Amino acid sequence: MNSFTDHFASVTKGYAAHRPGYPPGLFNWLANIAPEKKLAWDCATGTGQAAVSLAGLFEHVWATDASHAQISGATPYPNITYQTAPAHASGMPDASADLVTVAQALHWFDLDSFYNEVRRVLKPEGVLAVWTYGVFKTDGDGSDHIQELLDSFYCDTVGPFWPSERRHVEDGYTNLSFPFSQLSPPDLSMSVDWSLSDLCGYLRSWSATSRYCEHHLTDPVTLLAERLLPLWGEVRRRVVWPLSIKAGKL
Numbered sequence: 001m002n003s004f005t006d007h008f009a010s011v012t013k014g015y016a017a018h019r020p021g022y023p024p025g026l027f028n029w030l031a032n033i034a035p036e037k038k039l040a041w042d043c044a045t046g047t048g049q050a051a052v053s054l055a056g057l058f059e060h061v062w063a064t065d066a067s068h069a070q071i072s073g074a075t076p077y078p079n080i081t082y083q084t085a086p087a088h089a090s091g092m093p094d095a096s097a098d099l100v101t102v103a104q105a106l107h108w109f110d111l112d113s114f115y116n117e118v119r120r121v122l123k124p125e126g127v128l129a130v131w132t133y134g135v136f137k138t139d140g141d142g143s144d145h146i147q148e149l150l151d152s153f154y155c156d157t158v159g160p161f162w163p164s165e166r167r168h169v170e171d172g173y174t175n176l177s178f179p180f181s182q183l184s185p186p187d188l189s190m191s192v193d194w195s196l197s198d199l200c201g202y203l204r205s206w207s208a209t210s211r212y213c214e215h216h217l218t219d220p221v222t223l224l225a226e227r228l229l230p231l232w233g234e235v236r237r238r239v240v241w242p243l244s245i246k247a248g249k250l
Contacts, residue, residue, distance in 0.1 A: 018201035020190050020241065022050060022103065026131070029186055031057040033247070034098040035125040041097045043087050043114070044105030048074040054101065055080050062097070064090055088113035092121045102130040107168035111177055122250040128180055132169050133190060133241035140238065142231045149227055153203070157220050161211040172244030180248025188243045193236040200225050 027050075031037055038059045042051040045063035047070055054061045055077045064085040065071050071084045085091050087102075087109045100118050102109075118128050135154060138146050168176055192198070203209055203221045212220050 018198065018205045019046075019049060020133075020192050020202070020239075022053060022131075022243075023188050023190060024053070025186060026188055026243070026245070027053045027057055030054075030099055030101070030127065030129055030247070033183060033249075034058075034127050035123055036098045039097050040099040040101065041090055041092060041121060042101050042103070043090065044102055044108065045074065045082070046070050046103075046105070048077070048080065048082065050101055050103040051075075051080050051082075052077055054099075058099070062090065062092055088117050090117055090121055094120055095123050097121045098123055098126055100126070100128045102128075104132050104169070106130045106132070106173060106176060107165040115179060119250060124250060126250045127183075127247060128250070129185075129245065129247040130173065130178070131243050131245040132173055133243050134170050134172065136239050136241045138237055138239055140235075143237070146228060146231050146237075149224065149231075153220070153224050157224070158206065158208040158212045161208040161215070163207070166208075173246060174244075178246050178248060180250065182246065182248045185245035185247050188245070190241045190243060192239050194239050195234075195236050196225060196228060196232040198236075199228075199232075199239065 034040070037057060040054045040058040040061050042048075042054055042061055042063045045051045045065050046067075048063055051061050051063035052075050059079065061077075061080045062083070063074065063080050064083045064087075065074075066084065066086045068084045071082050074082050083091055100122060106114075122128065135151070137143075138150070194202075200221050203224070204219070209221065
């Protein structure tokens, strides 16, 4: 079993503040295909982004993360219970969950042990749903040149500091096993209207950016922002991430 490496402890505050939200349509779809709406387990919850959305649709949400720093920074909610726990040991009773979700984290797991835990905690006809989002795109005037700078930052500047598991995000989990009876998910994306400052906060929440800073003792986002400012301007621009979703029933 793989040992846990906390890639996000150093960026927890920025992660909570600057990560984009998931579309409501995703959670409505999941609630509709779950056998009941009593209990959802959000595994690798981070700071609780998906858990909070689930909490509006399920009676209770059990939200776990192996990172104590992430759980400490999670958003409190009346019907969410946060616990520091690894993906393979949720602490939940057998056959108790209507839905298990993993947002932007499946690529970190030991899949065999996690899937065994999913089979243990899901009710009959319970649903496992996992999703990821990769490189974003920008819209608006001058977006081509902006995108060139952002792609270079992702691939070249901080590229060497991405963990090897990042490749699974880039290919939309195509090559990760998913041994469940698969369902057809809706075609969804995430989008926000961001200022340049918002964008920079997001880039600083990347684990690769944090490792670059530790290695070089300098912030690469500052230089990038100087180059982007004449192109981005003082406006908000649309930023879009396509979602890759896998869902299946027990």
